[in-house]
Amino acid sequence: MTNIYQFEAELLDGKNKSFADYEGKVLLIVNTASKCGFTPQFAGLEKIYEQYKAQGFEVLGFPCNQFGGQDPGSNEQIGAYCQKNYGVSFPMFSKVDVKGPEAHAIFRYLTNNSKGILGSGIKWNFTKFLIGKDGKVINRYAPTTKPEAIQDDIEKALQA
Template sequence: MSVYSYELETIKGELISMEQYKGKVLIVVNTASKCGFTPQYADLQKLYAEYKEQGLEILGFPSNQFGEQEPGANSDVQSFCQMNYGVTFPLFTKTDVRGEAAHPLFKHLTEEAPFDGFETSNPSGKMLNSFLQEELPHYLEGNSIKWNFTKFLIDREGNVIKRFESTDEPFEMKANIEQLLQFSLT
C-alpha cells in the first residue's frame, strides 16, 4: 500500500482521499495544543507559507494520546491553531496515531520510517527520552509514534523518505524539503 491508499476525515468532518495529494511533497505530523512542542506550529506554518506554491503540503493530525494534551473538540483545535499560530495548512479530525486503534495511515508511516531514537545530544531529545524511560518505558518499544509532533516527510510519489521526531525542529527538515521539491513527477 502507498500513502495514497488511505481516506481521511478533515477537521470539518469531510471524508477525503490521500490521492488528492499525489504529486505533492508532504509532511504528515501528529499535533497537540497543550504540549511543550506546540510552538512547532509556528515554524510548520512558516515552512508551509514558504514552500506551498512549490508543491509542499503539511497535514496536521491532532491527537489526545500523549498526556491528554489535545482535550478540546475539533472546532476548538481549529480555532486554537488559527488564532495562536495562523495555521492555514490542512488539519484533520482528532486521530489515534499509536496502538491498536491507530489510523492505518500512521501504521503505514511507522512501518516505512522506523523509530531511530531521539537525538540525545540536544536538551529536548535528552529530556523526552529520559521522561519516557522513567514514566512510559513501553512507549520506547517498537516503531510507533513516541510523542506529539512526530513528522514524516513524503516525496511526490508517495514514498516515506524520513521521520523526524518530536524533538526535531521543523526547520531541520528544510534541506530535505528543498531537495524533494526539486524533483518533478515524470
C-alpha cells in the first residue's frame, strides 16, 4: 500500500472509520494508554488538535494495552477517562495491538514506513507518526517527544 487511505479502523463507539475520510489532511497517529507516565500527553494532543483542526489537521488516538498493561479498560471506560480527565475531542479508536502478529494493519504500515531509533517496532505508549496530506509518513516521534514539540513539523506539513 502506498498510503494510509486504504485502511479502516473501528472507533471507540464501534463504528468503522475509513481512512479515505482523512484524505488531504495532516494526521498525527498515536498509540495511547490511560495509565502510563506519558498519559498527561493527552492534554498536549488535545491542545494541538484544537489549534490546527480548522486547517485540516487530525489527531487519531489508538489505545493499546501491550506495554505494561497500561490500558486495561473497555473501550467505553477508555473514552470516558480521556474525556473526563483531558477533554479529548479528537477521534479515538478501539483498542488495538501495535506490535506482533496481531498488530493492526495501520500500525504495520506505519512501522514498515518509518524506522525508530531502535528499529521499526514500537517500543512504548505514545509513539507518534506524522502523516502528510498525501497519506505518507513524514516523521516518527518517540514517546518522550511532547506533542507541543511537533508543532513546527505540523505547520510545515499543513503548508505543503
